[in-house]
Each structure stands twice: as C-alpha cells, then as structure tokens.
Amino acid sequence: MRLNKPALYAAATTATLALALTACGGSATGGSGGTWDKNATVNIGSLYEPQNLDNTAGGGQGVTEALNGNVYEGLFRLTDDGKVDKLLAKDYTTSADGRTYTFTLRSGVKFHSGRELTSADVKYSLQKVLADDSQSARKSNLEVVKDIATPDAHTVKVTLSQRSISFVYNLSYVWIINSQAKDLKTSEDGTGPYTLGKWTRGSALSLNRFAGYWGDAAANKQVVFHYFKDATALNNALLTNAVDVVTSEQSPDALDQFKSNQSYKVNDGDSTTKLLLAFNDKAKPFTDVKVRQAVSAAIDDKKLLESVWGGYGKLIGSMVPPTDPWYEDLTKVNAYDVTKAKKLLAEAGYAKGFSFTLDTPNYDPHPTAATFIKAQLAKVGITVRINTITPDEWYTKIYKNHDFTATLQEHVNDRDLVWYGNPDFYWGYDNKQVTKWVTEAEEATTTARQTELLKKVNRQTAEDAASDWLYLYPQIVVASTKLSGYPLNGLNSQFYAYDIKKKD
Amino acid sequence: MTTTDVLDKAPAAAPVRGGRRRSATLLAGCTLTGLIALLALVSLVWLPYATDDTSGGRLAGPGGGHLLGTDKLGRDLFTQLMTGSRIALAAGLGSVLTAALIGVTLGVLAAFAQGWLDDTLAAFLDILIAFPTLLLAMLVVAARSATLGSAVLAIGLAQSAVVARLVRILVKRVLAQDYITAARTSGTSWPRTVAGHVLPNIWPTLVVNLALQFGLAVLAEAGLSYLGLGAPPPNASWGRMLQEAQATFTTAPAGALAPGVLLVLLVVGVNLIADGLRDTLDPATRQRRS
Numbered sequence: 001m002r003l004n005k006p007a008l009y010a011a012a013t014t015a016t017l018a019l020a021l022t023a024c025g026g027s028a029t030g031g032s033g034g035t036w037d038k039n040a041t042v043n044i045g046s047l048y049e050p051q052n053l054d055n056t057a058g059g060g061q062g063v064t065e066a067l068n069g070n071v072y073e074g075l076f077r078l079t080d081d082g083k084v085d086k087l088l089a090k091d092y093t094t095s096a097d098g099r100t101y102t103f104t105l106r107s108g109v110k111f112h113s114g115r116e117l118t119s120a121d122v123k124y125s126l127q128k129v130l131a132d133d134s135q136s137a138r139k140s141n142l143e144v145v146k147d148i149a150t151p152d153a154h155t156v157k158v159t160l161s162q163r164s165i166s167f168v169y170n171l172s173y174v175w176i177i178n179s180q181a182k183d184l185k186t187s188e189d190g191t192g193p194y195t196l197g198k199w200t201r202g203s204a205l206s207l208n209r210f211a212g213y214w215g216d217a218a219a220n221k222q223v224v225f226h227y228f229k230d231a232t233a234l235n236n237a238l239l240t241n242a243v244d245v246v247t248s249e250q251s252p253d254a255l256d257q258f259k260s261n262q263s264y265k266v267n268d269g270d271s272t273t274k275l276l277l278a279f280n281d282k283a284k285p286f287t288d289v290k291v292r293q294a295v296s297a298a299i300d301d302k303k304l305l306e307s308v309w310g311g312y313g314k315l316i317g318s319m320v321p322p323t324d325p326w327y328e329d330l331t332k333v334n335a336y337d338v339t340k341a342k343k344l345l346a347e348a349g350y351a352k353g354f355s356f357t358l359d360t361p362n363y364d365p366h367p368t369a370a371t372f373i374k375a376q377l378a379k380v381g382i383t384v385r386i387n388t389i390t391p392d393e394w395y396t397k398i399y400k401n402h403d404f405t406a407t408l409q410e411h412v413n414d415r416d417l418v419w420y421g422n423p424d425f426y427w428g429y430d431n432k433q434v435t436k437w438v439t440e441a442e443e444a445t446t447t448a449r450q451t452e453l454l455k456k457v458n459r460q461t462a463e464d465a466a467s468d469w470l471y472l473y474p475q476i477v478v479a480s481t482k483l484s485g486y487p488l489n490g491l492n493s494q495f496y497a498y499d500i501k502k503k504d
Numbered sequence: 505m506t507t508t509d510v511l512d513k514a515p516a517a518a519p520v521r522g523g524r525r526r527s528a529t530l531l532a533g534c535t536l537t538g539l540i541a542l543l544a545l546v547s548l549v550w551l552p553y554a555t556d557d558t559s560g561g562r563l564a565g566p567g568g569g570h571l572l573g574t575d576k577l578g579r580d581l582f583t584q585l586m587t588g589s590r591i592a593l594a595a596g597l598g599s600v601l602t603a604a605l606i607g608v609t610l611g612v613l614a615a616f617a618q619g620w621l622d623d624t625l626a627a628f629l630d631i632l633i634a635f636p637t638l639l640l641a642m643l644v645v646a647a648r649s650a651t652l653g654s655a656v657l658a659i660g661l662a663q664s665a666v667v668a669r670l671v672r673i674l675v676k677r678v679l680a681q682d683y684i685t686a687a688r689t690s691g692t693s694w695p696r697t698v699a700g701h702v703l704p705n706i707w708p709t710l711v712v713n714l715a716l717q718f719g720l721a722v723l724a725e726a727g728l729s730y731l732g733l734g735a736p737p738p739n740a741s742w743g744r745m746l747q748e749a750q751a752t753f754t755t756a757p758a759g760a761l762a763p764g765v766l767l768v769l770l771v772v773g774v775n776l777i778a779d780g781l782r783d784t785l786d787p788a789t790r791q792r793r794s
Contacts, residue, residue: 231751254754307576310562367732368576368577372577374556386736386738388650
C-alpha cells in the first residue's frame with residue numbers, strides 16, 4: 001500500500017531524501033530496426049499521477065516522470081547512465097576560483113507559447129526554485145547561488161558563495177520556464193519536445209508533439225500517461241493493450257505472465273532506490289561501530305532480496321548505486337557472516353545479545369523486511385521489537401525528532417551518499433573525516449578529485465556500517481515489443497518519451 | 505400483558521420444527537468455531553515449523569514438507585494460519601468483552617437517565633454508531649500504536665455503542681414491566697433490581713447480539729491488519745497474510761485463499777451460533793418448544 005506520499009513530499013523538501021516508493025526511468029534503449037509509425041500515440045501506464053504540474057510546488061514524483069525532459073528542459077540533462085549533457089546551455093565557462101559560471105544559451109529555442117528563450121527566463125526559473133515558498137527537493141543544493149546576472153539575452157552569469165562541483169549536475173533538475181507564464185500548477189510553458197495536451201485528473205495526461213521544437217522532433221506524435229491506483233489493474237491494462245508500457249513494476253510476481261508472452265519485453269534496469277536499515281548512530285547500542293557491523297553481518301541480504309524481488313534487483317554494500325560516478329562494489333564489506341557477527345557482538349560486550357525497537361513504515365516492502373530481519377537477528381541473540389508507523393509518523397518521529405533506535409526506509413535519489421557528511425541528518429552518522437571529505441568533494445576543482453574523495457567517503461561509511469544497505473531495487477519496465485527507445489534505468493523518476501518508436 | 509403472553513397464543517406445531525432446525529444451526533456453528541478454536545489450542549503446544557523459520561523456499565507450492573506451501577520469506581503457511589487463529593479469536597473475544605463491559609454499563613445508565621440527559625446519551629450513541637467501526641479503530645490506532653491491544657480496544661469501543669443502544673432500549677422496556685414495579689414497591693433496591701430482574705431479562709437478546717459482534721470484530725481486526733494497523737509483524741494475523749499474499753495471488757493463490765477461507769469459516773460459524781442461541785435462549789421460543 002502507498003500511504004500519503006504527497007504530504008511527505010511537501011514536508012521533506014529541504015532534503016534530497018525522498019520517501020517515494022520507487023524511482024523510475026532514465027535513458028533510451030537501442031532501437032530495433034524496421035519502420036515505425038511517426039504519428040503514433042504511445043500509451044504509458046504509471047502509478048504516479050502528479051499532484052499538480054509544478055515541480056516547485058509539491059508535484060511529487062509523477063510530475064517529474066511525465067514532464068521532465070518531455071515538456072520542460074533544463075540547461076543540462078541527466079542521461080540514463082547518470083551523465084550530465086548540455087541541453088539548453090550551448091556552452092559554459094567557469095572562473096578560475098570556480099565560483100562564477102557563465103552560460104551561453106542555445107539560440108532559436110522557443111517556448112510553447114511562442115516566445116523566444118532569453119536569459120531572463122533562466123534567471124526567473126532559478127529564482128523560482130530558490131524562492132521561500134519553493135518545495136523543490138533540490139532547493140538546499142542550490143542555496144550556494146549568490147547572484148544571477150544577465151549581461152545579454154543569451155548569457156547568464158551565476159556567482160556562487162562557494163565552489164560547488166555539483167552545480168551543473170544540480171541544474172539538470174531546474175526546469176527553464178517562461179518568465180511570463182501563469183498558473184503553472186495546471187498549465188505549462190516549457191521548451192520541450194511536447195506540449196501539454198489534456199490532463200484529466202485521476203485518469204490521464206496527454207502530451208502532443210511540439211511543432212516548433214528547436215531540436216530533433218519527437219519520434220511519436222502523442223504520448224498519454226494513464227494513471228492507476230493499483231498495480232494489478234495496471235498490469236491488466238498492459239495485457240489488454242490499453243497501455244503500451246509500464247514505467248515501473250512494483251512486484252516480481254506479475255511478471256511471469258509477460259515473460260511467457262512473445263508480445264512483451266520485460267526489462268531489468270538499475271534504479272537508484274535503496275532499502276536501508278538505518279541505525280540511529282547516536283543511540284545506544286548503535287553508537288558502537290562493532291554492533292552496527294555485527295547487525296549488518298547477521299542479515300542475509302541476498303535471501304531478503306530474493307524473497308521480496310524473486311531474482312530481480314541487486315545487492316549493494318554501500319549507499320552508492322552503480323549509476324553514481326563514485327560507485328565501487330563494496331558488497332564484501334560486512335558481508336553475511338553469522339560467526340563474525342557473533343564475534344563482533346561479544347567484542348562489543350553484547351555476547352548475550354540485546355533488544356531494540358525497529359520503527360517500520362506500514363507499507364511494502366518494510367513489514368516483510370522487518371519480519372525477515374527479526375528472524376535473522378534472533379539467531380545471534382538480538383531481539384527486535386517491530387513498531388509499525390505511518391509515513392507521517394516516520395517524518396515527525398524519525399526524520400525531524402531523531403527519536404528512534406533503528407528504522408527502515410527507502411532512499412530514492414541518486415548521488416545521496418553526501419548525506420553521510422551531515423552529522424545532523426536523521427541517522428546521526430558523525431565522522432569528522434567523512435564530513436571533511438564531503439565538503440572538500442563539493443569544493444573540488446575537478447570531477448576526478450570529487451570522485452576520488454567520494455570514493456573514500458563511500459568506503460569509510462561502508463566499513464563503519466553507518467547504515468545497513470539491504471539492497472538496490474530493480475527498475476523493471478515492461479513494454480509491448482512494438483515499442484523501442486524507451487528509458488530503462490531508474491534515475492530520479494524521469495521517463496523521457498521522445499525517443500519511443502512504435503511499430504505499425 | 506407481557507410479550508410472552510402474546511406469543512403463547514401462536515400455533516403450537518410450527519415452532520417445534522423451527523426449534524429442531526435451529527438446534528442444527530447451533531451445532532453447525534459450534535463445529536466450525538470449534539475447529540478454529542482447536543487449531544488455536546493446538547498451536548499453543550505444537551506447530552509444524554517455528555514461526556520465524558524462513559528455511560522454506562520462496563512461495564513454495566503445497567506439499568513437499570509444507571502442507572499449504574510457504575510465503576515470500578519461506579515461512580510455512582499452515583504454521584502462520586495456526587498462530588493467526590489465536591489472533592483472530594483473541595481479537596474477537598477481547599473486543600466483545602470490551603464492548604460488553606462498556607456497552608452494558610453505559611446502556612443501563614442511559615436507560616435510567618431522564619429528560620435531557622436521556623436525549624443526549626441517545627444522540628451520542630446514535631452518532632457513535634453512525635461512525636464506521638474501521639474509521640474509529642484507525643483513529644484509536646493512530647493515537648496509540650499499532651498493536652493487537654490497540655486494535656481490540658478500538659473495535660471494542662466502536663462496538664460498545666451498538667451494545668449500549670440495544671441495552672438502553674431493552675432495559676427501558678423491562679423497567680416498564682409490572683414485576684419491576686412490584687419489586688420496587690416490595691422494597692428491593694435499584695442495584696438488586698437491576699441484577700436480579702433487569703439483566704436476566706435482557707440477557708438472551710444481548711448474548712445473541714454479542715455473538716454477532718464477535719464475528720464483526722474478527723472481520724474488523726482482519727481489516728485493520730490488512731491496512732497495516734492491526735497486530736504488528738511478524739504476527740501472522742489473517743488480515744496481514746491476505747495483504748501480503750495479494751501481490752502474489754496469481755502465482756501462489758494458497759497464500760490468499762487459506763486465510764480467506766478460515767476467516768469465512770470462523771465468521772459464518774459464529775453467526776450460526778448467534779442464530780442458534782437466539783432460538784435456545786429466547787424465552788418466547790423456549791416456552792414454545794417445551
């Protein structure tokens with residue numbers, strides 16, 4: 001069940017942590033040959049209807065899925081494999097101190113309303129994300145912006161208060177919006193390859209190919225997102241050809257019916273959603289690194305992943321998914337080893353075990369995971385008390401008040417390792433060296449240096465068992481074999497539709 | 505003239521047939537409920553597998569060491585069903601006891617109340633009844649925490665309104681009878697009147713209602729557990745089992761069918777008991793059968 005996501009999204013805006021249940025698509029598949037219908041309508045099935053159409057007003061993950069890259073574009077674009085490409089920015093330069101960015105805008109870019117894109121729109125769009133009432137999850141990342149100048153219609157000069165190597169990456173989340181547009185919650189004025197057709201709340205949202213698009217026109221004439229409340233209904237829609245593709249399957253058990261059918265293709269991609277057993281590193285007994293290591297080693301993550309996802313998904317040894325640039329395979333660190341877990345517990349003075357309360361959100365897969373963890377930890381003498389809580393309670397009790405010993409939570413965003421550098425974050429991991437590395441990484445002059453430092457952070461947090469990273473969710477896109485060119489990986493809920501080709 | 509007098513004038517033959525039929529109902533009800541109770545009792549001393557044994561394969565089919573197969577985590581389904589029967593019965597009994605305790609007290613008080621107090625109490629009970637049981641239960645669970653105790657308390661509270669309203673009406677009717685006036689004039693105190701004359705006279709109707717409430721309480725607990733607000737994991741409440749098996753219904757239907765069937769058996773069983781009890785305990789039918 002999916003409880004109250006909108007409220008949480010609104011509430012958790014100051015953090016990149018989002019409490020959504022999954023992440024969605026990223027890049028394009030290799031297109032199969034043959035002819036396709038240039039005027040096709042592609043029907044997309046999704047569980048995530050937008051709350052509104054404004055991503056700075058709590059639109060939720062659905063608004064990103066439907067509009068990001070399709071209707072709105074940023075100065076940069078995040079590709080499927082996690083790279084950052086220039087989009088509306090033709091070029092940019094950085095000053096020697098790394099604190100001034102000068103962007104040259106692509107010329108001939110038109111908004112859907114017909115106005116030409118100017119530097120004033122870029123300034124307006126950035127300010128919109130940074131505004132006091134902005135609910136953008138990226139707001140805190142962009143707070144380094146000190147000044148935005150527009151020397152001419154095609155140049156934007158941004159001055160930062162300090163060096164920020166992620167600035168360009170963060171700009172891929174900033175939609176460039178016509179500064180004169182009104183009522184962005186129900187209408188749009190972006191520069192993307194599609195214009196908004198009709199949004200029927202509770203049912204569907206259609207996008208139409210924009211004739212005046214500056215780049216290559218979309219490979220299909222129309223895209224319709226169909227919204228479902230229930231995964232079974234969504235799968236049935238795919239079986240009856242009411243939709244051509246499902247953006248993100250949430251259970252492996254419905255997949256057999258598609259795998260055995262020649263008309264469908266089941267794609268197993270990488271998401272950025274990690275399931276965490278998050279310890280409160282400031283609460284006993286998890287203040288002791290050995291206890292955290294012992295608990296991590298006592299849980300058979302592989303069996304849990306198999307139980308929940310039946311062969312899909314990946315094991316991770318740290319917060320970093322394979323699509324992040326500083327990924328390293330750390331699954332061997334604190335790997336499943338009951339003997340070692342017992343030894344560590346004895347060393348920490350808990351030879352006879354201990355008991356703790358595990359605050360468990362009441363929707364899947366948390367109760368299943370909690371049950372499994374309880375059974376696993378019982379084998380090393382640790383008693384787990386499962387306390388089920390609602391998402392709202394999770395936000396207040398744990399995220400805000402840090403009033404917990406351990407909890408379970410999904411973390412959906414990419415590049416969120418850096419939160420271990422913040423000692424005030426809910427999990428209370430406080431390692432001065434890590435904090436220093438994270439700060440230095442952000443102020444690094446090259447991405448190579450940034451990657452090097454964050455790899456250190458990655459390894460250190462893994463060795464410290466800052467949390468127990470149970471597994472990485474799979475990103476399963478199921479589509480009709482008539483389709484090609486749809487995104488496969490799950491990067492931040494994006495679902496670029498413009499490359500999707502549909503055969504006659 | 506009392507109700508009994510009126511009913512005495514009913515034809516003699518028909519009720520006898522009805523009586524036999526209803527005893528069979530009671531027997532069927534007791535058999536079904538007894539089966540579940542037996543399952544619960546056995547689970548106290550013996551289980552096929554330990555409750556936290558995850559050694560079975562993922563969604564193994566029936567047979568092969570697991571009578572009904574396993575769930576996603578590899579736990580034996582039959583073991584969960586057995587421990588689930590304890591939760592179902594505990595939820596039913598606990599809720600009904602809570603409802604009876606609060607409901608009878610409130611109902612008797614309301615029946616004795618006069619004027620505006622009577623109206624207020626009646627209105628209050630009507631509002632409480634109009635409130636869906638599940639919604640009230642969700643509020644209580646939200647205020648406390650999601651445990652079986654919270655669920656039982658919540659369901660009991662919601663049901664106490666139904667019981668109280670019934671008791672209020674029944675007591676008021678009894679209080680208007682001549683024998684109450686007689687008892688009072690002969691100097692019997694109110695507490696003794698209530699204990700000696702009022703309660704024994706409303707008991708038959710009340711107990712039938714409580715049996716019905718038992719079935720509803722079992723369903724309500726399953727509903728709450730289905731929503732993740734009942735007995736917390738790893739307790740194998742039937743409602744939770746249904747919820748967990750929902751996504752795997754096409755591949756492993758036993759996980760959803762088994763708790764569903766037991767839930768139906770228990771609720772039908774208790775309802776049959778209620779029907780049978782109405783027959784055996786109702787003074788009207790009792791007299792007709794003799």
